[in-house]
Amino acid sequence: MSDLWGRVDALLSGAERPSRYIDREWGAVHRPDAAYRVALMYPDTYEVGMANQALQVLADRLATLADVACERVFVPWVDMAAALREAGVPLFTLESCLPVSECDLLGITLPHELAYTNILGALDLAGIPLRAADRGEADPLVIGGGPAAHNPEPIAPFFDAILIGDGEEAVLELVAAHRSARRAGVGREEIVRSLARVEGVYVPSLYGAGPGGRLVASAGAPERVKRRVVRDLNEFESPACPVVPYADVVHDRATVEVLRGCSRGCRFCQAGMVYRPVRERSSDSIVRDAVAALTCTGHEEISLTSLSTADHSQLADVLRRLARRLEGTGIAVSVPSLRVDSFTLSLARLLGGGRKSGLTFAPEAGSQRLRDAINKNITEDELLATVRAAFGAGWRRLKLYFMLGLPTETDEDVAEIGHLVARVLAAAKEVTPPRERGGIRIAVSVSTFVPKAHTPFQWEGQLPLSGVRHRQAVLREAMPGKGVELSWHDAETSFLEAALARGGREMADVIERAWRSGAGFDAWTEHFSLTRWRAAFEAAGIDAETAAEAPFAEDAVLPWSHIDSGLAPAFLLAERRRAYGAETTADCTFGDCTGCGVCPSLSADLVLAGERRG
């Protein structure tokens, strides 16, 4: 084991924010004598990666194995990466300051497409061959997992294995499979083959091109890889003692995941499709784990996270109990991802007990017709009523998310966003005392629709960039001039996201070429260059526009056809048809089964802590 600290230390006085690299935070676990080492990497900076709950959960699970060390790895910022390269210091883990290449397993989160070049940069800095095919016996197993794994093809050649779905159980099984294959004395090829026997694990090297563009599994690998699902979250305690960062990280707070999955059924939303079924944690375990995490970390805020926290059937009970426990401590409870239709005045009052942070809602579309088409089941009256309730209860800041380029969208739908925002502003003013109206802040954030795998819109192409710019102009024209801050998610990065998200294995060449020509930190606007990416597409012989914008035929073999998310293809197609007819579909947690297919296909079921009231 080589400790690189002395060489890293020598570079820190010149580094931006050196606390990113020093370890020694409260809660960091050091196991110098471990027999097996896992490096868990988030492919972005410390500040972004430390906010990732999945890494905390996986580290917590790995910590149950007494002779296994789990060490964190983040991507050094541009200045430090250059300093490390110049000094010949490889990418290191935080806890032992050990070269990542000396670990047994390197687990990498796949958060979104814009992180792909960072993965290559990190592998290269670690001295690990970029492509699985070029790795030898001494190299760590490189295993991915996370949201972007649901279309693994664009990055498949860089990974020895990719986990599709929940990791709580699979991470331990992967380590066990690796260790047992090693004990059996078999070589890398056999080791990787053994990973394919773990439920939910996709081993790209075992799949080759077959007739009609379909990927065909070789012997011993499943024809389609079924997404891994944890049946009941209550079986896993939320991490009680996660690492407490010194640096000011994104979402710097303790967290408890209160539920997983969301079946509201927004047709553009990949998370709402691929994390089904809804599994709520019981209020007892939420309160217990929240208090445990606050006690152990000393954080000043606890966040109750999920895709849609206000949908939790026992949320009011949880908030009341937490408020009692935290009285007089100055500790705040926050609830991200509120839905307009589940935000109520009583919820507003319960949250108002602590600090009033801003509220965020995502109507996504301006007109009722388009909201129906995307199955965002909220009406304008509900939105306005919610705004009145919130501003009446003292909130002064509101953020609204919208999307441009949704299937079936017209210029009129986009102009409606502006009109809707004007009515929201008027409603907010109406219930705010005149002398406080100056404090009203309404921020409108607009992104571009990116069609994603395993959604009813997976066959759609993206609206071309010129069309996006036109719609942006339409929206700018229709927005109220005063009292609203309008911001855009960069349309060019969304274009790249679409091209990568809809791609197959051929996309790996594009990604590697882009990285070799200097791409990295693509999610950071100041580092993103579409020109560089276009050159990479061209050099790889792939038309970027076609990749992002050409729709798939409904009977086409999609690049992710071999990944079984549990959703019945007939359900996705039916949902697409209903979208075109502006017909909505209800949420199964409030009523009848909608036939998405996940429960029977993955032998899972809804887990509700109580009755949900719509």
Next chain:
Amino acid sequence: MAEGFRLRVCHRKTGRLRYLSHLELVRACERAARRAHLPYAVSQGFTPRMRIAFGPALPVGTAGEREYFDLLLTRYIPADEVCASLTAVTAYDLAPLSCSYVSGREPSLAAALTIACYDLDVKGGIPPEDLRHALDALLRAGTLSTEHKGKTKVFDLAAALPKEPEVRSSEDHTTVRLTVRMGEQGSLRPDVLVRTALGHDVPATVTRTDLLIDDKGVWRRPL
């Protein structure tokens, strides 16, 4: 700070944790106080904050052997008990060294601590005589001007350095011991002083070894 029990904590900031920024240090100490379940006082208002106040900030990368903060408690707990509970939940390199209650009427640490002592370990084999000569020459010149974020500060060295710098050397490194008076325009940074004296950058580790109150010419520790 009033209406409560004002506890003064002396702690170290050493080793790797010398790389913490002042804001990071503040947050780390607040979180330690919460982990220790201390009955800390919370400010009134929209965003309640812990009532905690720090001495003069250390630059990122500079270690401190005796740093201070004052924490207001709503309930009296024997100081050594507070110290023990804080120690149990604090990283070694930020650990408290001693704790004691002080009067609510005493001026704040930031105002009271005006004398700082530093050890600057110079690496790279600069002969101690060269350092001594360079520092002497700079002191004779009388002033030092620095540039920080576009602002120029001019330090009167006779006022800023109430004691003669000492240069000591051992086998592998040379140490400059400095005593600096912190004034209205801030504190003269020891690395800047040495860099200016030598006319070039030198690799060095800097440690603030002590912070003192100047009580009408008598220097004493705040605890």
